[in-house]
Amino acid sequence: MNTVLWIDESATGTQHVFVKEGPEKLQVLFAATLEEAFDSLKANPIDAVLVHLPIGRCSGADVLRQIHDQGCKVPIVIYEPAGAVSRALDLTQRGAFQYVSHPVKPEELCDLLAVAIRHHSGKSNDGKPNVTPQKLSWRDSFVGSSSSMSEVAEIVELVGNRRSTVLITGETGTGKEVAARALHMSSNRSGSRMVAVNCAALPDHLLEAELFGHTKGAFTGAVNARVGLFEQAHRGTIFLDEIGEMPLPLQSKLLRVLQEREIQRIGSSEPVPIDVRVIAASNVSLLDAVANRRFREDLYYRLNVVALRMPALRERPSDIPELVAHFLNKIAEHEPAWRKHVSSQAMDLFLKYSWPGNVRQLEHALESAAALSGARSVLYPGDFDLPTEVRPSEFGSLSSLDVPESGINFEELMTGIERRLLERALAKSGGNKARAASMLRMKRTTLLSKFKSLEVCA
Secondary structure (H helix, E strand, O other): OOEEEEEEEOOOOOOOOOEOOOOEEEEEEEEEHHHHHHOOOOOOOOOOOEEEOOOOOOOOOHHHHHHHHHHOOOHHHOOOOOOOOOHHHHHHHOOOOOOEOOOHHHHHHHHHHHHHHHHHHOOOOOOOOOOOOOOOOOHHHHHOOOOOHHHHHHHHHHHHHOOOOEEEEEEOOHHHHHHHHHHHHHOOOOOOOEEEOOOOOOOHHHHHHHHHEEEEOOOOOOOOOEEHHHHHOOOOOOEOOOHEEEHHHHHHHHHHHHHHHHEEEEEOOOEEEOEEEEEEEEEOHHHHHHHHHOHHHHHHHHHOEEEEEEOOOHOOHHHHHHHHHHHHHHHHHHHHHHHOEOOHHHHHHHHHHOOOOOOHHHHOOOOOHHHHHOOOOOOOOHHHHOHHHHHHOOOOOOHOOOOOOOOOHHHHHHHHHHHHHHHHHHOOOOOOOHHHHOOOOOOOOHHHHHHOOOOOOO
16 A cells, blocks of 8 residues: 655644555545645655645745655645646646646545556556566567568667657557557656557547546536546556547547647646657558548648558568467466467468468467367367368378478377367267267277377367
8 A cells, every 4th residue: 555645734633544445545644734744754654745735825846845855756746726737847847746737536636646656666557566678678578580570679679768659550460559568668658657548449429538538527427527548648658549440529639639748638628738658550541541531631640750560470470480389388377287389280370371360360369279179288270260271171182192302290190180080070979979989980998098199178
């Protein structure tokens, strides 16, 4: 539980405790004067400070200076319900984490304080430590050593630590969010949050409220004020996925956010300054959307400061073995007793397939095969639900079998044929082992013995 010092002239007594429930619990210590606040700073481990102005005749800058003079190094949020937005830049330059110049509920201020604590302590939204570039290189998030992935990594390395807006393009499943997180991890904002939002997943009226927040009573159902995702990403990164699905009226508001570096909540006329890096992504051509008047041209050029294209999996087949090993290791981390690997025939199948769903399809195919293969440790072509045109035939033409100059693994080939016949007989018999044995002209006990020796999931 984190402890917050709340300086407010209306506080009664010298010390009060208020516990904010939820995934991020806050214990709030109240102080009515700066003297009481300084005593609390000396007596308690404080994680953040909130200053509710006015405090005597002190200005916000005076209060900041006096708190800093006490050796306080935690984030400070200045709350002035009747303040002026023009003071925001000056106070943040003097060391305030954020300046709030309009009335908000205490719960919302607690949310802002939680964001400030995460930023200062390097924790993510779930309270777990963020992975910093020093602990885990952002390059580890990219799997594959092909030239196309090396180009992506080079761009991330060049622009990661810049404030430039990045537009990531690529087909569905190519890893656009992985690239966005690599950009965030490689920046000096890696200790703060990266907030991701899918612009196609929410109705138009809810998307605006999610992005920019709203005041109490701003619309039907707005029973409380809410901090938007842009404010939650303050001093961090916001990732706008499927940006091409954003409605035109909201596009104009986003353009203003990018130009002015401030947002305006629904129901409020007061702008709120923000320090956010924007990364957008689209799996459709935004230039086509511009030509069809579905996307603003000026917003497109504002987003496309740095262009980053994620290659399709069919363009980098040499990365498939590395990806397969990565995903199977990922599965084994959660289920160590079920470690799997793919047969050479299955790998050949993977290299021939076009993977229209890209990396995501490959990952899901491996997860499904690993789950449905039971205790068997090897995954064969029949374990993967891929189109029939890329699968080997049931039996092939036995007369066309030959031994290549490079040689052949006879035991593996014959084992694969046997296993495939047993699996097909079991499937066609509806799981009836006696009937499957009859179809294969063998005793039931022999069938069961082969199931066991060949690791067939029966």
